[in-house]
Amino acid sequence: MREVAIIGVGMGKWGEIWNDSLRDIYVEAAVLALKDAGIDKVDSMYVGSMTPGLFVGQEHLGSLLADYLGIKNLPCTRVESACASGGVALKSAFLEVASGYSDLVIAGGVEKMTDCSGDDATYALATAADQEYEVFHGATFPGLYAMMARRHMFEYGTTREQLAYVAVKNHKNGAKNPKAQYPFEVTLEGVMSSVMVADPLRILDCSPITDGAACVVLADLETAKRICKKPIVKILGFGHATDTIALHARESLTRLDATIVAAERAYKMAGKKPSDIDFAEVHDCFTIAEIIVSEDLGFFEKGKGGPAVEAGETQIGGKIPINTSGGLKSKGHPVGATGIAQAIEIVSQLRGEAGDRQVKGAKVGLAQNMGGSGGSCTVHIMEVV
Amino acid sequence: MREVAIIGVGMGKWGEIWNDSLRDIYVEAAVLALKDAGIDKVDSMYVGSMTPGLFVGQEHLGSLLADYLGIKNLPCTRVESACASGGVALKSAFLEVASGYSDLVIAGGVEKMTDCSGDDATYALATAADQEYEVFHGATFPGLYAMMARRHMFEYGTTREQLAYVAVKNHKNGAKNPKAQYPFEVTLEGVMSSVMVADPLRILDCSPITDGAACVVLADLETAKRICKKPIVKILGFGHATDTIALHARESLTRLDATIVAAERAYKMAGKKPSDIDFAEVHDCFTIAEIIVSEDLGFFEKGKGGPAVEAGETQIGGKIPINTSGGLKSKGHPVGATGIAQAIEIVSQLRGEAGDRQVKGAKVGLAQNMGGSGGSCTVHIMEVV
Numbered sequence: 001m002r003e004v005a006i007i008g009v010g011m012g013k014w015g016e017i018w019n020d021s022l023r024d025i026y027v028e029a030a031v032l033a034l035k036d037a038g039i040d041k042v043d044s045m046y047v048g049s050m051t052p053g054l055f056v057g058q059e060h061l062g063s064l065l066a067d068y069l070g071i072k073n074l075p076c077t078r079v080e081s082a083c084a085s086g087g088v089a090l091k092s093a094f095l096e097v098a099s100g101y102s103d104l105v106i107a108g109g110v111e112k113m114t115d116c117s118g119d120d121a122t123y124a125l126a127t128a129a130d131q132e133y134e135v136f137h138g139a140t141f142p143g144l145y146a147m148m149a150r151r152h153m154f155e156y157g158t159t160r161e162q163l164a165y166v167a168v169k170n171h172k173n174g175a176k177n178p179k180a181q182y183p184f185e186v187t188l189e190g191v192m193s194s195v196m197v198a199d200p201l202r203i204l205d206c207s208p209i210t211d212g213a214a215c216v217v218l219a220d221l222e223t224a225k226r227i228c229k230k231p232i233v234k235i236l237g238f239g240h241a242t243d244t245i246a247l248h249a250r251e252s253l254t255r256l257d258a259t260i261v262a263a264e265r266a267y268k269m270a271g272k273k274p275s276d277i278d279f280a281e282v283h284d285c286f287t288i289a290e291i292i293v294s295e296d297l298g299f300f301e302k303g304k305g306g307p308a309v310e311a312g313e314t315q316i317g318g319k320i321p322i323n324t325s326g327g328l329k330s331k332g333h334p335v336g337a338t339g340i341a342q343a344i345e346i347v348s349q350l351r352g353e354a355g356d357r358q359v360k361g362a363k364v365g366l367a368q369n370m371g372g373s374g375g376s377c378t379v380h381i382m383e384v385v
Numbered sequence: 386m387r388e389v390a391i392i393g394v395g396m397g398k399w400g401e402i403w404n405d406s407l408r409d410i411y412v413e414a415a416v417l418a419l420k421d422a423g424i425d426k427v428d429s430m431y432v433g434s435m436t437p438g439l440f441v442g443q444e445h446l447g448s449l450l451a452d453y454l455g456i457k458n459l460p461c462t463r464v465e466s467a468c469a470s471g472g473v474a475l476k477s478a479f480l481e482v483a484s485g486y487s488d489l490v491i492a493g494g495v496e497k498m499t500d501c502s503g504d505d506a507t508y509a510l511a512t513a514a515d516q517e518y519e520v521f522h523g524a525t526f527p528g529l530y531a532m533m534a535r536r537h538m539f540e541y542g543t544t545r546e547q548l549a550y551v552a553v554k555n556h557k558n559g560a561k562n563p564k565a566q567y568p569f570e571v572t573l574e575g576v577m578s579s580v581m582v583a584d585p586l587r588i589l590d591c592s593p594i595t596d597g598a599a600c601v602v603l604a605d606l607e608t609a610k611r612i613c614k615k616p617i618v619k620i621l622g623f624g625h626a627t628d629t630i631a632l633h634a635r636e637s638l639t640r641l642d643a644t645i646v647a648a649e650r651a652y653k654m655a656g657k658k659p660s661d662i663d664f665a666e667v668h669d670c671f672t673i674a675e676i677i678v679s680e681d682l683g684f685f686e687k688g689k690g691g692p693a694v695e696a697g698e699t700q701i702g703g704k705i706p707i708n709t710s711g712g713l714k715s716k717g718h719p720v721g722a723t724g725i726a727q728a729i730e731i732v733s734q735l736r737g738e739a740g741d742r743q744v745k746g747a748k749v750g751l752a753q754n755m756g757g758s759g760g761s762c763t764v765h766i767m768e769v770v
Contacts, residue, residue, distance in 0.1 A: 021517065051444050053438045053439045053509070053512050056516065057520070058517075059467055059513055060465075060512065060761065063467070063627045063630040063756060063760030064760075067634070073626040073627060073628065073643065074626075074627055075625035075627065077464055077477065079462055080447070080463045081462060081463065082448070099480050099481075099485075100484075101480055101483070124438070127438050127445065130449065242452065242459055243448065245445060258448075371448060376448045376461070
């Protein structure tokens with residue numbers, strides 16, 4: 001297998017976008033990524049998107065987005081793994097370049113979520129859970145993650161305040177990210193008194209509904225060295241795994257096995273261990289998710305994720321900065337684009353382009369992207385050459 | 386890149402299936418493919434499915450189907466390219482094995498289409514067209530293909546009878562396929578007098594709404610030689626391309642450029658030319674599609690596809706047998722599964738397991754799978770070792 005690098009990144013401003021449609025916001029991100037890479041052509045493209053069929057009545061994104069990007073007859077494949085769709089797009093593009101079949105491949109992600117009503121968006125997102133055994137009975141994601149939170153509090157003494165500290169930290173980082181949907185800070189009291197969604201999760205524990213797209217350009221290392229003017233960021237390894245789609249079918253509610261296995265695979269392929277990672281972007285769809293994932297990636301012992309965030313260990317400047325971009329919480333969560341935006345933050349940090357949220361001396365970063373209640377997960381580990 | 390072979394194939398009976406759900410029919414096909422390959426574990430899985438979100442309210446098939454297949458933590462990626470979803474699943478699995486990352490990978494496809502009403506199915510399928518510029522104005526696929534048929538008749542003198550001959554031939558083949566949804570013959574008069582759908586296309590010019598799944602197991606050639614007890618079928622090459630998603634944006638209505646380019650790429654990679662192909666499975670979603678595709682793959686000069694089918698050149702025993710399985714027309718068209726079922730027919734023929742529909746001396750087969758009105762296409766060329 002050939003070594004693979006990311007040589008270009010691009011994303012527009014995320015938020016509630018009324019003047020552009022799905023195809024427009026995707027093409028904006030792709031053009032920015034091509035411009036960043038200094039090229040105007042690629043061999044192939046992968047697009048992660050969760051459910052454009054339900055959100056905007058449009059499938060066949062491979063054809064649509066290659067068409068509107070204007071690269072004639074470009075092979076383009078849409079991939080889907082619920083909220084980990086971006087992560088599987090990155091993995092798929094990685095494998096195509098690693099195989100030697102293509103030298104330059106775009107991995108992108110897009111979701112246009114605000115064109116449908118709130119009820120419809122909740123239904124669309126719930127199709128990532130088990131339709132027959134969870135959704136039919138009324139379960140939606142805030143409820144599923146609330147059960148994980150309650151159990152984590154029961155087993156490990158995690159506090160309501162510790163959940164809130166995740167939101168406070170991520171909004172503090174997101175306030176420094178001009179692309180973020182909600183680039184403002186929130187206070188502990190603000191989170192604790194925000195409207196209840198599914199006890200114990202309040203509205204400021206939840207990632208928002210977002211329109212957005214993100215793209216990166218991958219190249220084999222030789223091509224990257226030839227054309228890349230910026231520091232080259234290598235993808236050292238990835239891991240991908242699934243778990244039972246339904247939460248009730250798992251041994252534990254406080255462990256995400258797909259994340260544990262995907263991380264093991266990524267660490268092994270990259271030749272790294274948790275203590276080698278300088279910073280990470282993780283899937284904080286709800287505040288409890290970041291706490292559990294920070295344990296399952298091996299950054300903290302099981303049950304210690306809550307105290308770690310309270311103690312500031314995951315802040316910029318802490319032991320292991322997490323979600324320097326603002327995370328899903330503040331940056332936004334256009335589900336299919338999230339995994340790619342995580343990779344963009346890793347690249348920005350490793351290039352030293354992260355501005356006010358720069359992690360000093362960052363050499364190795366990790367991105368963890370998750371679908372459903374943890375039914376699928378990808379982990380990518382990157383290093384600046 | 387490593388050489389890649391298909392070592393197992395599996396599909397159940399296709400049709401209107403009321404007693405099993407999407408997960409059940411997929412697992413049946415996957416288990417049959419594993420059994421045919423003589424293995425009980427794989428490294429990874431790809432699943433092609435067009436729009437399970439709209440058909441049955443379920444996305445995140447990667448997690449769901451790996452879960453129900455029972456291979457713990459299996460990496461599984463759903464891919465989508467409308468009706469070419471199966472073809473892109475096959476391509477994606479090919480690249481993962483070719484890269485050296487995995488030795489054994491399932492490429493599958495599934496669609497459960499009959500759980501929603503006819504109106505809803507028409508809407509769901511139309512999401513493969515351009516929602517904003519085609520569907521919004523009332524266009525659906527029978528209408529789009531009818532325009533292609535009218536123009537082909539105008540430019541090349543293709544007759545209404547020649548369209549009907551495609552259906553007659555494919556049903557004759559499908560009558561010998563025990564997995565086919567409609568395993569019976571139809572007559573020329575029967576097709577010509579069937580109910581009108583979109584002039585000149587009648588109901589027997591159209592592929593049906595189908596529930597079905599199909600799976601193949603891919604292995605690198607060394608692994609294949611070690612474990613495969615049946616003749617080994619190598620994938621010599623593939624091509625993948627897109628075209629404008631909207632029909633009105635193309636230079637010609639009687640040429641499918643994504644097919645032309647995908648075929649060029651596949652022929653080049655395989656080191657073959659059209660005259661080397663012994664038989665082919667092509668995407669006959671409507672009878673006109675088979676005629677145009679048979680020209681664009683290089684089997685007949687442009688405009689001669691109609692006379693060729695009338696003269697029997699695409700029958701079993703003819704110059705180039707096309708759709709020996711019965712094609713989408715008779716076998717059925719569960720959209721995400723079709724590309725994989727085409728590969729299964731190629732393997733069955735190359736192994737000499739095709740029974741009453743066996744093409745004598747078949748050594749090299751081609752499968753062409755298409756999305757939308759030709760907005761995306763994959764072509765795979767296979768040879769028996």
